[in-house]
């Protein structure tokens with residue numbers, strides 16, 4: 171029987187972490203991932219760690235911290251991260267971004283680029299980069315057939331990335347997909363929808379921790395980075411570090427898109443905010459050059 175089954179259910183009594191263990195675990199998670207659990211999110215960390223205790227048959231947070239530091243660190247961190255990240259996402263979550271791309275940015279790029287490289291950072295189970303793939307395939311490629319697009323989706327959570335590779339989604343995820351897209355690009359499998367291979371192969375997925383500066387340094391020459399609803403889990407320090415990396419990862423004239431409720435105010439002055447109607451996106455200074463064309467032939 172589960173150890174946690176014996177714990178009372180009310181929020182005041184479900185503490186599986188003592189104050190000290192909570193602080194220690196929070197610091198460990200922050201250092202590894204940039205994710206910072208505010209005091210008012212302690213219940214969330216406790217319920218997720220509680221599940222891990224249960225699975226491992228460990229009595230309490232102290233034992234869990236010891237387990238983490240006892241040579242099981244690497245494997246257990248993967249489990250812990252998979253358990254604590256919030257992966258909420260769905261297709262066509264940000265139609266305004268697609269509109270900005272179609273009406274303003276892609277026509278500009280069509281004049282100067284043959285290859286466009288896009289990075290969806292914190293892509294969860296793939297809905298965000300696949301939405302781009304669908305949109306590019308359906309609306310953009312017929313108009314600019316000479317353009318090629320490379321899309322990379324990255325996340326720290328290995329489980330959601332596995333889901334992304336499969337491209338298999340439930341009703342909830344596809345609820346905003348236009349019916350014509352559902353018909354053309356998905357195969358119905360019971361009450362699920364699987365993306366056709368022609369779309370799946372447009373996106374490459376990769377595990378990447380945004381707090382891993384060496385891995386971030388290797389990400390180069392992107393024309394567009396989308397990092398939506400991810401920075402909200404970081405404190406300002408980590409946001410600054412990550413946004414600075416994004417800046418380096420972009421070509422001159424490249425764009426960074428963040429979520430609608432997010433801002434770079436107080437985080438970065440390097441980017442130039444550009445307003446298209448109600449949508450603000452961020453541009454790295456410099457001319458959008460033909461560098462991609464030259465580099466990739």
Ligand SMILES: C[S@@+](CC[C@H](N)C(=O)[O-])C[C@H]1O[C@@H](n2cnc3c(N)ncnc32)[C@H](O)[C@@H]1O
Nearest residue numbers: 203255258259292294325326327379380398399
């Ligand atoms: C709420 S989802 C956002 C998904 C998608 N961008 C969207 O807007 O629909 C946040 C994602 O960020 C990922 N994430 C959190 N911290 C991360 C880190 N340090 N490195 C990489 N991904 C991270 C989580 O695993 C999660 O999948």
